[in-house]
Amino acid sequence: MKKLTAVIIGLMAAGFWSVSGARAEINIAVAGPMTGQYATFGEQMKNGAEMAVKDINAAGGVLGQKLRLFIEDDACDPKQAVAVANKEASEGVVFVAGHFCSGSSIPASQVYEEEGIVQISPASTNPKLTDEGGWNVFRVCGRDDQQGKVAGDYLADHFANKKIAILHDKTAYGKGLADETKAELNARGITEAMYEAYTAGEKDYSALVSKLKGAGIDVIYLGGYHTEGGLIIRQAAEQGYKPQLVSGDALVTEEFWKITGDTGQGTLMTFSPDPRKNADAAPVVERFRAENIEPEGYTLYTYGAIQAWKQAVEKVGGTDPKKVAKALHDTEFDTVLGKFSFDKKGDVTAPGYVFYVWKDGAYDYVQ
């Protein structure tokens, strides 16, 4: 008798669950560092996601259902990322645009795989994310092995006779990128003069700067985020030392310039082609600027990720994660990022990386 009661209760619970799943809203989430020292990137993602959801809902939603956006904060902390992923699963989220840090995206993607949630990261570039990730993992940004190759080649082409130091911050992103660049540089027959790791989150890098100065380093290649990169270049200037800083896509925020001031002039970085310059994206960029938001960095990448998922859902005619994932693999999408599709692993087939230079508080292509 007890067993029968349990079965009935179980069936009822299952019934309620499916009822609640069939309500007229589709839950999606954007997850990234909304607090902490990388909160500036979280804000870019949040802005992009909010605008995308607003635009989609204004145009009638997805399959006639409105989207509901959950904003989740992982603070770029792997442990918190897993907790956030579980929370999203309990909220009935079917799609996540996120996370930002590779160190968060990778552990969270395992939760999403188990829970059947499609994940498109607008920003995590560590190759492991899609190499080791499941059927549910995609990204609209490039990979660090592409980025490192572009950076390594650039260093070899332009600074072959200079002393190059490679620094990283020991994170999945920073170390991954620094090692890819080092590998390419070494493959081109150039050995770096120094290879060092520092701790992210600290503010005093004067000893490291003196070390670089003492070794006569001309070019610093930095695998790390904008706060530390900015502090290193600022503290170098205070010691009367002006190396060339070259870094990756974690410098694409105006906050970098706020930290460095004029000492950031001429800093080079790799990033995917700027979608703001894309003609198709012009009306969306206008709408952002009308709300006083500059859609820099990953803002439009987050917007584009949500657009791609929406187009896949419309193709399938439902939000079933496996079917949506399959559609994501075989469709060509037309988004603010231009036309692109995903390969077998879930990496984007768009053009890879180009070099940018910081000048007077803004970044633009290297001429």
Added chain:
Amino acid sequence: MEYFVQQLINGLTLGAIYGLIAIGYTMVYGIIGMINFAHGEVFMIGAFISLICVMVLGMFGLTWVPLALLVTLIVTMALTAVYGWTLERIAYRPLRGSPRLAALITAIGMSIFLQNYVQLLQGARVKPLQPLISGGFEIMRREGFVVSLSYLQLFIWILTLVLMTIFTLIITRTALGRAQRACEQDMGMASLLGINVDRTISLTFVMGAALAAVAGLIFLINYGVIDFYIGFLAGIKAFTAAVLGGIGSLPGAMLGGLLIGLIEAFWSGYFTVEYKDVASFSILVLVLIFRPTGLLGKPDIEKV
């Protein structure tokens, strides 16, 4: 040699900041035998108040740097001291006489509270400040390596030295200092002899907070980037410095601060940057094995 001098300059500057914070830990421990874990957060609040003050002065058009710095210094010390006093009044005084563990947990609680309070009020993003003082001296030069001592670093050293002198004089020469030393030795006896113990302890917190405020201001103008989280790391390092120098000893705190700063700079300079924290904590462990009371600490004689 040139390289050594440059790392020495770096280490002394960092050490001065650690030392100023460490004094707050050591003074409080000396009197009530409690580790005030919220002290790192008081330092962080000092840095935020300095930033707000510099911004407000800039808005009123006060841009002559020496005057702006002096005003900021005074305002920051005063306001942060109020935080220190309030902290003691609200969180620690009601627990006087209760087991040490209760006070310790309260301190950790206050630390978390203050951190979140600033995060909610000021936002989680880093707050940058453009350099106020730039330029410096070129002390030595060889083969393209220039040893530079910025005006800012010189300013930090002088400020630290002046404050240390003032505080040493307060402790050794004034009635307040005498009262503090008396409370440190025997609180019950001191109160029997007419010393207002509560007031003395409050003033100790006020002094510690004022020094932490100076450290906050120095941190702000030296590094130019602050966030709500800086108190944690700096607090841990300063606490280490206080223990290394001998907790309870004022010169010990300063010495410990300078040593931690120098160890970090030289380890980063001659070995790998990656392991500098491992190095400073290993040295702490070694010192504590051979001198459990720290470098300048007095052995605690148990009265029977």
